[in-house]
Amino acid sequence: MRRTKLYLLILVAFLSIQRSVAGTTYTWTGLAFSSNWTSSANWFPSTGYPGKTGTTDIAVINTSLQTVTLTSSLTISQLQTTLYSVYGVNVQFSGSPILTISNGISTAQPIFAATGITFSGLGTANIGGTSQLGYQSSMAIASGTTVNFTAGSAFNFPNNHSSITNAGALNFLAGSVLTLQDFSQLINTGTLTTVKSTITLSGSGTPANIIDNQGTFIDHASTINVTGQNSAIKNSTSTAVTKMHGTTLTFSSANNGMSLNNAGWFTADSAATINVGTQNCPITNTGTFYSGISNSACIVNLTGQGANINNSGTFYVGSTSGVTISGYQAAITNNSAGFFIIQSDSYGSGYIGSVPSTSVGFITGTYYVQRYITGGSSTYRGYRMVSSPVYTSTASGNNIYSLNYVGATSLLTGSGGTAGGFDKTGNPTLYLYRENMPPSNVAYTSGNFRALSAINASPSYSVYGDAGSFNIPVGNGFLFFFRGDRTSNLANKYTPGTSAESVVMTATGSMNQGQVTVKDWFTPSSSNLSYTSASPTSVRGFNLVGNPYPSSIDWENFQTASTTTGIYGSNVGSTMYELNQTNQNFGAYVKGGGGIGTNKASNIIPSGQAFFVVATSSSAQLIFNETAKSTAQVTGLNLLMSTTANEVVSNPYLRLELNKGSFDMDDMLIRFNSSALPKYSPTEDAPYQQGFGKGHLASMSSDSIKLAINTLPLPKNSESIPLNITATIDTVYQLELKELKQIPQLYDIWLMDAYMKDSVNMRDNLKYNFSIINKDPASYGSGRFALVIRQNPYYAYQLLTFDAKKAADATHVVVSWATRNEENYTHFTVERSLDGGTNFEVIGNVSSAGLGAYSFIDNAPVIGPNFYRLKQEDIDDSIRYSKVSEVMYSKYAGSITGNLSVYPNPAKSSINLVIDTKITDAANYSISITNSAGIVVKQVNSTQPYWQGDITTLLPGAYSINVINNKNKTSAGIVRFVKL
Numbered sequence: 001m002r003r004t005k006l007y008l009l010i011l012v013a014f015l016s017i018q019r020s021v022a023g024t025t026y027t028w029t030g031l032a033f034s035s036n037w038t039s040s041a042n043w044f045p046s047t048g049y050p051g052k053t054g055t056t057d058i059a060v061i062n063t064s065l066q067t068v069t070l071t072s073s074l075t076i077s078q079l080q081t082t083l084y085s086v087y088g089v090n091v092q093f094s095g096s097p098i099l100t101i102s103n104g105i106s107t108a109q110p111i112f113a114a115t116g117i118t119f120s121g122l123g124t125a126n127i128g129g130t131s132q133l134g135y136q137s138s139m140a141i142a143s144g145t146t147v148n149f150t151a152g153s154a155f156n157f158p159n160n161h162s163s164i165t166n167a168g169a170l171n172f173l174a175g176s177v178l179t180l181q182d183f184s185q186l187i188n189t190g191t192l193t194t195v196k197s198t199i200t201l202s203g204s205g206t207p208a209n210i211i212d213n214q215g216t217f218i219d220h221a222s223t224i225n226v227t228g229q230n231s232a233i234k235n236s237t238s239t240a241v242t243k244m245h246g247t248t249l250t251f252s253s254a255n256n257g258m259s260l261n262n263a264g265w266f267t268a269d270s271a272a273t274i275n276v277g278t279q280n281c282p283i284t285n286t287g288t289f290y291s292g293i294s295n296s297a298c299i300v301n302l303t304g305q306g307a308n309i310n311n312s313g314t315f316y317v318g319s320t321s322g323v324t325i326s327g328y329q330a331a332i333t334n335n336s337a338g339f340f341i342i343q344s345d346s347y348g349s350g351y352i353g354s355v356p357s358t359s360v361g362f363i364t365g366t367y368y369v370q371r372y373i374t375g376g377s378s379t380y381r382g383y384r385m386v387s388s389p390v391y392t393s394t395a396s397g398n399n400i401y402s403l404n405y406v407g408a409t410s411l412l413t414g415s416g417g418t419a420g421g422f423d424k425t426g427n428p429t430l431y432l433y434r435e436n437m438p439p440s441n442v443a444y445t446s447g448n449f450r451a452l453s454a455i456n457a458s459p460s461y462s463v464y465g466d467a468g469s470f471n472i473p474v475g476n477g478f479l480f481f482f483r484g485d486r487t488s489n490l491a492n493k494y495t496p497g498t499s500a501e502s503v504v505m506t507a508t509g510s511m512n513q514g515q516v517t518v519k520d521w522f523t524p525s526s527s528n529l530s531y532t533s534a535s536p537t538s539v540r541g542f543n544l545v546g547n548p549y550p551s552s553i554d555w556e557n558f559q560t561a562s563t564t565t566g567i568y569g570s571n572v573g574s575t576m577y578e579l580n581q582t583n584q585n586f587g588a589y590v591k592g593g594g595g596i597g598t599n600k601a602s603n604i605i606p607s608g609q610a611f612f613v614v615a616t617s618s619s620a621q622l623i624f625n626e627t628a629k630s631t632a633q634v635t636g637l638n639l640l641m642s643t644t645a646n647e648v649v650s651n652p653y654l655r656l657e658l659n660k661g662s663f664d665m666d667d668m669l670i671r672f673n674s675s676a677l678p679k680y681s682p683t684e685d686a687p688y689q690q691g692f693g694k695g696h697l698a699s700m701s702s703d704s705i706k707l708a709i710n711t712l713p714l715p716k717n718s719e720s721i722p723l724n725i726t727a728t729i730d731t732v733y734q735l736e737l738k739e740l741k742q743i744p745q746l747y748d749i750w751l752m753d754a755y756m757k758d759s760v761n762m763r764d765n766l767k768y769n770f771s772i773i774n775k776d777p778a779s780y781g782s783g784r785f786a787l788v789i790r791q792n793p794y795y796a797y798q799l800l801t802f803d804a805k806k807a808a809d810a811t812h813v814v815v816s817w818a819t820r821n822e823e824n825y826t827h828f829t830v831e832r833s834l835d836g837g838t839n840f841e842v843i844g845n846v847s848s849a850g851l852g853a854y855s856f857i858d859n860a861p862v863i864g865p866n867f868y869r870l871k872q873e874d875i876d877d878s879i880r881y882s883k884v885s886e887v888m889y890s891k892y893a894g895s896i897t898g899n900l901s902v903y904p905n906p907a908k909s910s911i912n913l914v915i916d917t918k919i920t921d922a923a924n925y926s927i928s929i930t931n932s933a934g935i936v937v938k939q940v941n942s943t944q945p946y947w948q949g950d951i952t953t954l955l956p957g958a959y960s961i962n963v964i965n966n967k968n969k970t971s972a973g974i975v976r977f978v979k980l
Helices: 002-020 404-408
Strands: 025-028 058-061 067-070 074-076 078-081 087-095 098-099 105-107 115-121 123-126 130-132 137-141 145-147 155-156 163-166 169-172 179-183 185-188 190-194 200-201 210-213 216-220 222-226 232-235 241-245 248-251 257-264 265-269 270-275 280-287 288-291 298-302 306-309 315-319 323-324 331-334 339-342 365-375 380-385 393-395 397-401 430-433 448-453 462-463 465-470 477-482 504-509 543-548 552-554 567-570 573-579 586-590 610-615 621-624 655-657 665-672 695-700 706-712 718-727 731-741 745-752 758-761 765-771 785-791 799-807 813-820 828-833 841-845 853-858 865-872 879-881 884-889 900-903 911-913 925-930 938-943 944-952 957-965 970-980
Touching: 078 115, 105 393, 115 970, 137 145, 155 465, 163 169, 179 185, 185 190, 200 210, 200 270, 210 216, 210 765, 216 462, 232 884, 248 257, 265 270, 270 280, 270 465, 270 957, 280 288, 288 298, 298 306, 306 315, 315 799, 380 573, 380 610, 393 610, 404 504, 477 543, 477 610, 586 706, 655 695, 665 695, 706 718, 718 731, 718 765, 745 765, 799 865, 813 884, 828 853, 841 853, 865 911, 900 957, 911 957, 911 970, 925 944
Parallel strands: 025 058, 058 078, 067 087, 074 098, 078 105, 087 115, 098 123, 105 130, 115 137, 123 145, 130 155, 137 163, 145 169, 155 179, 163 185, 169 190, 179 200, 185 210, 190 216, 200 222, 210 232, 216 241, 222 248, 232 257, 241 265, 248 270, 257 280, 265 288, 270 298, 280 306, 288 315, 298 323, 306 331, 315 339, 339 365, 665 706
Antiparallel strands: 365 504, 380 477, 393 397, 430 448, 430 477, 448 462, 462 465, 543 610, 567 621, 573 586, 573 610, 655 665, 655 731, 695 706, 695 718, 718 785, 731 765, 745 758, 745 785, 799 813, 813 853, 828 841, 828 865, 865 879, 865 884, 900 911, 911 944, 925 938, 925 957, 957 970
16 A cells, blocks of 8 residues: 555656646546537646646547547647547637647557547647658548648658558648558548658558648649659549659669559649659549740659550640650550640740650650740741641651641741642642752742642642652651631731741651651652752752751750760751741751850751751761750740850850841851861851842851851051952941950951942940942942951050079079960960070979069979970960079088089989089189098089089999189088998
């Protein structure tokens, strides 16, 4: 009895301490025969209830009573249910109270399966800390109830067959953690929101861990890792909505059978990433799946073996989004009932990235690839050069495409009229290009651009002036005249000057994948591009080709070494040409141009873009490979969607523009490279290709080739570059210096006008107005204007001083010089000679920084005479040398007076002794060598301030050299050396 009383006293004391320090643990008894949480009689101890005596109280509910009603807001530390919760616990909110549980909830294994804790009623539970469901336990959230797992909280399913069912609002806030493991499920029929959380589906087995959304699931920038075998994330009903904004969703490569299944509406955007890394893990869509939306990206990475997208619904790849493929036999399957749409708009074009060889042929089905065409006013009415990223059938062993999709959004005309498949009879809208025909603008039935006369037998086409019908192999481009959409202002659509609205064209067919060898439409059996030696040089070798892929390609991937890499060109120039849709002139880009071309052309060629390349012989060949692709997007108003890419300016250049208003312009580049040739070079320069604009501007090479991009060395003095300017109308034009990059102030840039006998320094006056009169040939052509680039002597580099001196501590030599007008392009090289100035070697380099004064330390001068000079390289590659500065160097190691030096030291066979004549000017010296015992082993006389002696007979060891000035019998110094 005494022992029992003692235990009770200890228990009372313990509970007292808990109340004062850690709160009170209250256990539900239900003795009040009511469900009221705030009835003290329902709890043990009955002195209060959880949340009344302190925010650190613990509530334990372990009876078979299912409902505990909360009518007022309160805060506790923990909520626990135990093995004795036979029917589970229902915490019911009445009157919208807020229950705050700061250290989580936990449930143990119930006696009956599928029981646990339920939150119901119109109220909110805010749960912090770590919460945990036991084996076969569950948590349910009823409609109208909100449960928030607060920032930094964690909710775990550590054991089998646990679940959350949510019909209300379940929120995992920033920094929270949700872990499902071993057959656990989260079933949502209400609203599930996760914010910057970490969600993990781990473990293995069947059935798997699943997030099954049947309501609305919204995530903001969380990390979701699916690592459990057969685990899945589902939108399992047609009305289910999942939105992942900035989410990183990863299916790992550790286990098989994981999946992302959508039967409803699934959206991933705002820089979301979906990584499908597991073997045979599919994204299965039978509903509507948005992988990115307009200007809000999602990237899907198929990295696992057999990873795939299987679509029977509608699957969108957004305009700034893409799918990358790297897994072995990774695949995209669009079933017959599915619509797989790669979108394009003013922000970009979706893409399918580089397809590895193991996945070529694994992209199956019909695809809908969009191409946005910029419009908005009459200035956008005009020609476009287009290509198809899909094919519709095969002919003569070639994949061929239909171009009739253009007519779904744009009005098409031709002489065949409606019987020929056009909207009406009129001037042709669609053209193919033939290199082997002479150019002509007399009529559309002649010349290089061959108009289509009928399109009603697609994919076979009739061409004006060419007998028979023709197919178009993939890799060919075509030209079409754009009038705007098919719905607006149709009464005036065929009238010049009518506004052209933006449209989205959709090419439909099998996706082009793998290697594409360009075969011209007029010679489809030949793998060579067309080259006609008899054609004028202005069109010789020009072939209209097209990007064959639903992805951007990068012209910097053009190369001539391997047929299986990038863009292979054999006997093909390194320049490509795109048509600028606003000024209707061609933009040129030369590989290696740092992203800088004319008329907004760049190295990035978007999906759906056709362009010209130049064959240089009849055996020319062009092959596209998957590795030509680029994930870079191009945006803007020109070249379908192209704009200048990120510039990497490695060489100086200038851009001169001919303009008359914003949409009547042409421009040219002059680039400067020390190794460039003054004559035309197909690897350095871009021949000018005249477009459909009104004004045309080119420079002339030294061998009279018109160039859009002209690469030259900077002149050592002066260089005159003729300009070729023409226009279709008589009007006032303007020449404007638009860009001047890295060309130093040293060079003046003068525009010389021979017609007006005028000149202007374009550094001071960027614009020059002039008139073209087509009846007066002297007012245009290549004889009127020239750019003269010449050095201005006032800004010329000068070396003011150069000197080399031994440091005061005799440890090194300091070489210093002063300059004027040096810039960051001036390069200095310090050279040294050890043979009296006959031969010099480089001992250091110094880059100019515009400082005016520079120095260099020679830390390893040799004993004896050192001769220094400065090599100076300027921007025009001119090389100049300074005068030579001599330093007689001695370390003076062991010297008493510091007037002697000996080298080499140590020595094997001979030594050289040097006497500083600035100190001792006598003409006769007595030289004696003594060993370490002080014995003289060699003695000589010298009438010169230097002496060379043979020491081969000396034993190895340390020796001293004593020199006496015989004129005044004083010591000139003592120096030591070592005989090896």
